[in-house]
Amino acid sequence: MLTLENIHAGYGATTILQDVSLDVQPGEVVTIVGANGAGKTTTLRAIAGQITPTSGHIYFEGRDITKLAAHDVVDLGITMIPEGRQLFPDMTVRDNLLLGAFRSGARSVQNETLDYVLDLFPRVSERLDQMASSLSGGEQQMVAIARGMMAKPRLLMFDEPSLGLAPIIVEQVFEVVKKVAASGATVLIVEQNVFTTLQSADRGYVLENGEIALSDTAEALLSNDHVRRAYLGI
Amino acid sequence: METFIQVVVNGLMLGGLFAIISIGLTMIFGIIKIVNFAHGEFLMAGMFLTWLFTTKLGLHPYAAVVVVAPALFVLGGVTQKLLIQPLMNARDEHIQIFATVGLSTAMINLALLIYGADIANTPAYGLRTPLEFGPIRVLEGQLFILGAAILLVIGMELFLRRSRTGLAIRAVAQNRTAAQLMGINVNWIYVLSFGLGAACVGMASVLVAPLYPTSSNIGTYFVLIAFVVVILGGWGSIPGAFVGAMVIGLIDSLSGFYIGADLREAVVFGVFLVILILRPSGLFGSKQKLSHIS
Amino acid sequence: MKHILSLGSPRTASWAAPALLATLAALFITPVVIGDAFVYHVFVTICIFAALSTAWNIVGGFAGQLSLGHAIFYGIGAYAGVILMNMGISPWLGMFVGAAFAALAAVVISYPCFRLHGPFFALATIAFLEVFRVLALHFRDLTGGATGLMIPIKMGWEWMVFRERLPSLIIAFGMLLLCLAVAQWIRSGKLGYYLVATRERESAAKAAGVRTVQVRLIAVAISAALASMVGTFHAMYLTFIEPSSMFSLSFSIQIAMFALIGGIGTVYGPLLGALLLVPLTELARGWLGAEALGLHGFVYGVMLVLAVLFMPNGIMGVLHRYLQKDDEDEETGQTQAAPVAAVPRAEPEHKMGPEILRVENLDKHFGGLHVTKDVSFNLREGEILGMIGPNGAGKTTLFNMLSGFLQPDSGKVTVSDSAGNFSAPVSPADFASIGVGRTFQIVQPFAAMTVEENIMVGAFYRHPDVNDAREAARETAHRMGLGPWLNAEANGLTIGGLKRLEVARVMAMEPRILLLDEVMAGINQTDVRRAIDLMLSIRDTGVSIIAIEHVMQAVMSLSDRVIVLNSGEIVAEGDPQEVVRDPHVIEAYLGKGFADANS
Incomplete structure (x- = not known):
């Protein structure tokens, strides 16, 4: 479904990603884990069209999307739920959700999608007419995910969904991620929270200093010595 | 007492004028986060166009809006596309400031080159006729300006709150990154917004031209007032700009009458500085939007 | 904007001075x-x-x-x-x-x-x-x-x-x-x-x-x-x-x-x-x-x-x-390949001195959010205090209050001067002058300056003369393993390099208390080990350290004592080995996965 081939990317003179290749199959939950600054977010931003790789190719359902503008990537059905929620603070939750359905493929069915999404997130439906900025961190993360779902994405990408949330909320977030995956969406998650993420994923890639250091099934990674040493301090 | 009422009414009329020239400025800032230092020169260009339209075609200046507003829309859109867009990610703010300052300098002097230092008087078509309401006198054109300002504020608010494009514009204004993630073409929204802001100036210029003589440096005077109004009303807030304009109109009129005509500008700018320094979010702005102070 | 805004580059081109003189002479x-x-x-x-x-x-x-x-x-x-x-x-x-x-x-x-x-x-x-x-x-x-x-x-x-x-x-x-x-x-x-x-x-x-x-x-x-x-x-x-x-x-x-x-x-x-x-x-x-x-x-x-x-x-x-084209041959010599090892640390024998920093009942609200709740602890001379906790627990806010960037709503921070007298600094400058240095979680290099110039900004604090400051900056750079990049643009460093630069700039101020905010985040294994050695060697020179860190390996091997912060409160404090076995800590921060993997 999604394939990255030898991607090099960075900001200005700084190269962050070096020769990153990975793929995501339809219906899979794939995760990219790694430390802060390893290049996880940069990978997602390259896929989302927010930065253009200096070399390499990105294919989505057979189409080369390497140089596509961000809004065109969204139109193809790739939606990213950004790090730190990034809601529209001075808008109601409802307006936030409706903006989620802005892409051409989702606009015409936005009311049906809204019903479906609110079913999935009952807590969000209680907050529809509140300003987004008045929600707690956990609620905001739920709205951000719900907003991502509103786009009826073919591929849903999560950037650090657990960031800044209490562990108990993190657990709920990953429950939701599982629900999303169960509904048939393909999911790509980037996380620092290595264990929790690998527990909810099918496959994983370990990114270190902008390079793919390991890739395997989630189970295999969980018992990998290097992963245990580097990310758990054991 | 009658004098006082007259002074207050004059203030409100001035307020209407200040409002209509400030709406575009505050809108462009609110969405693109760019202070357009060439705003006054957009007004000047619109006024010259109005003058040309009325004197060459012999039509009522208000009719010029069908030409001037679209022309300024294009001018604004092009400015965004060619000048601001390439500089949006400049690390240093001074680059963006110099860009519009340079545009302003070029436009003033271009007008000077074309029309010289002379004043261009747009035919008034009775708009300078005083109307008398008991002891109070106002100019017909001033009433139109006030009315248009109110309509423009309401219209813009409706457009931004109710339409789908308005929703997208507000999304871009509040969170550019997230808006992009929703599939909104952010650069196009910027071009559109700059164009719309400039078109508001176009509308203002057909209303102002019959009342004020047009010259190459007319923009400098008005733009400073517009900055004051926008600071007072809170950057980016259209209704705020309207209220701010009324306040400044009243201060201008009252200080001109009671303190002295030659000092009223000092009073207005004094108020501006006090607000800018002590309450940079404006009288009505919320504290969260203080992106411009540390 | 980069090169040209650089301050007096040590290698000013040879043509510059004659060209300037000729221009001025022609002008007259x-x-x-x-x-x-x-x-x-x-x-x-x-x-x-x-x-x-x-x-x-x-x-x-x-x-x-x-x-x-x-x-x-x-x-x-x-x-x-x-x-x-x-x-x-x-x-x-x-x-x-x-x-x-x-x-x-x-x-x-x-x-x-x-x-x-x-x-x-x-x-x-x-x-x-x-x-x-x-x-x-x-x-x-x-x-x-x-x-x-x-x-x-x-x-x-x-x-x-x-x-x-x-x-x-x-x-x-x-x-x-x-x-x-x-x-x-x-x-x-x-x-x-x-x-x-x-x-x-x-x-x-x-x-x-x-x-x-x-x-x-x-x-x-x-x-x-x-x-x-x-x-x-x-x-x-x-x-x-x-x-x-x-x-x-x-x-x-x-x-x-x-x-x-x-x-x-x-x-x-x-x-x-x-x-x-x-x-x-x-x-x-x-x-x-x-x-x-x-x-x-x-x-x-x-x-x-x-x-x-x-x-x-x-x-x-x-x-x-x-x-610049003429200069390029010289410049390309500086690649960022294998980092040079930091100077190995002295023997690990150290004893802690008296208390040097006291934090008493700090409270801080942001709007309706209670970000720091009644936090009290102290730091002794020569101690390394690890601070862990989930994102949003208030660690960085706490650092901001320990360095004068934020004022607490209530409670106080007192620091002893070299003579042992405690006082309560207020502004960042006060904290700096009493010897508290800090780094930032999000690295903050001075982009228009070279690595050397970045460190000089810190070094000026003790050495007002440019040449002395440059000397001190160079020495610090070598100690931090930044020696080869002295003349490189700070922006061009890798994340690991930037983290070291952040520490070097503070170290050049010769602080007595060092606040390190996630200096190991995002750096690779080799660098983590080097950073640990580096910190121990800094400590051995008598500097006390408080380090916010997520890299547990570092926390465990560095800290004399660990404080766990969650939702603005200290939920555990003590010996690193004990703290990681504390059920509260496992629940709030480490997660069951850590406990399972560790057992």
Whole structure:
């Protein structure tokens, strides 16, 4: 479904990603884990069209999307739920959700999608007419995910969904991620929270200093010595 | 007492004028986060166009809006596309400031080159006729300006709150990154917004031209007032700009009458500085939007 | 913007000094040789504009505060000179009276305005300019109002007014040299580094002990005084002044524009800008006369727009890029391959001293959020205190209160000085002066500076002399394993390099207490091990450390004691091995996965 081939990317003179290749199959939950600054977010931003790789190719359902503008990537059905929620603070939750359905493929069915999404997130439906900025961190993360779902994405990408949330909320977030995956969406998650993420994923890639250091099934990674040493301090 | 009422009414009329020239400025800032230092020169260009339209075609200046507003829309859109867009990610703010300052300098002097230092008087078509309401006198054109300002504020608010494009514009204004993630073409929204802001100036210029003589440096005077109004009303807030304009109109009129005509500008700018320094979010702005102070 | 804004690069190109001298000599000799009155006039005007622009650049370039009201100071100088001359006082004296007034006005105006950023600072300066203009129009008795002021007819050196042209050129040229000398002196010294550091990252500058408001006020006062002195002379040269030309916005814009086109933030850029643009204008005016009303302004505006779009670093930037090609062979030697090992640490025998930092009952709210709840702990001399907790637990907020960047709602932080007396510092500068140094979680390099210059900003804290500071910075850099990149742009470092730079800058301040905010985040395994060694070696020199860290490996092997923060509260404190087995900690931070994997 999604394939990255030898991607090099960075900001200005700084190269962050070096020769990153990975793929995501339809219906899979794939995760990219790694430390802060390893290049996880940069990978997602390259896929989302927010930065253009200096070399390499990105294919989505057979189409080369390497140089596509961000809004065109969204139109193809790739939606990213950004790090730190990034809601529209001075808008109601409802307006936030409706903006989620802005892409051409989702606009015409936005009311049906809204019903479906609110079913999935009952807590969000209680907050529809509140300003987004008045929600707690956990609620905001739920709205951000719900907003991502509103786009009826073919591929849903999560950037650090657990960031800044209490562990108990993190657990709920990953429950939701599982629900999303169960509904048939393909999911790509980037996380620092290595264990929790690998527990909810099918496959994983370990990114270190902008390079793919390991890739395997989630189970295999969980018992990998290097992963245990580097990310758990054991 | 009658004098006082007259002074207050004059203030409100001035307020209407200040409002209509400030709406575009505050809108462009609110969405693109760019202070357009060439705003006054957009007004000047619109006024010259109005003058040309009325004197060459012999039509009522208000009719010029069908030409001037679209022309300024294009001018604004092009400015965004060619000048601001390439500089949006400049690390240093001074680059963006110099860009519009340079545009302003070029436009003033271009007008000077074309029309010289002379004043261009747009035919008034009775708009300078005083109307008398008991002891109070106002100019017909001033009433139109006030009315248009109110309509423009309401219209813009409706457009931004109710339409789908308005929703997208507000999304871009509040969170550019997230808006992009929703599939909104952010650069196009910027071009559109700059164009719309400039078109508001176009509308203002057909209303102002019959009342004020047009010259190459007319923009400098008005733009400073517009900055004051926008600071007072809170950057980016259209209704705020309207209220701010009324306040400044009243201060201008009252200080001109009671303190002295030659000092009223000092009073207005004094108020501006006090607000800018002590309450940079404006009288009505919320504290969260203080992106411009540390 | 990178290279050209760099401060005195240690390897200034060999062509620079002769080229500069030749330019200056030509500036003086050309009109003398030609002897034509108009040519004299053009060159005097170049000198005056170049001098004004150089003075402006101290504020607009070095300090990055974009003033569009600099004509205020020029105007003050002009009026002071003429008014005093009318009272029979020589402009040589009036010049200094004007400069004093201008410096005073600059400080009074700028102090409240410095909290405004970019365009808003520019707007405020425009508004002040308007106020000055209106006041100059109003107080007719003093200024002559709109009719303006003529200088009395008094000739000779004493009065700065001459029938012949040469003396005016000598004075104008002298003024230019003075402005250039002052700008060069500022740029190459501590003040220049502090100004650029403040411009690039105000909070990092504060953490490096820079009193950011104070240094900018000094810059603005010097700049205003220079502009005012030029204004005094220019008034004598023009023989007539009026408010609308003295306090003019377009004049202020021109001053700034020459600097931008020449190369903003460089010492000689403004001179180049004026050298290029003034003759253009004056010649156009001379040839086309009144017909070309507006032509020079139009050209200026267009040049400004083009410069901003295609040459944002000005002529100096272009020159630099062009000449850089010759230098490239030298530069490419510095790759960022394998990091050099840090100096290995001494034997791990250390004993802790008395308490050095006390934190008592800190509380902090952000709006409705209670981010720090009754946090108390202390730190002993030579101790490494690890601080862990989930994102959003309030760790960084706590650091901000331990370094003066935030004031707690209640509670207090006291630090002992080297003599053991406790006091309660308030501002970041207070904390720096008592020996508390901090790093930032999100690295804050001074982008326009090299690695060496970045560290020098910290080193100036103990070594006011540039050469001493450079020496100290180099030594620190080598200790931190940054030796090979001394002359590299800070921006070009890898994340690991930037983290080390962050620590190096603080270490150069020779702190007694070091607050490290996630300095290991995002660096690879080898670097983590090196960083651990580095920290232990820092500790062994007697420095106490509090480290916020997520890398558990580091926390476990470094810390003498660990504090766990969750939702703004300390939920556990003690020996690292015990803390990781605490069920609260496992629940709040480490997760069951950690416990399972660890068991």
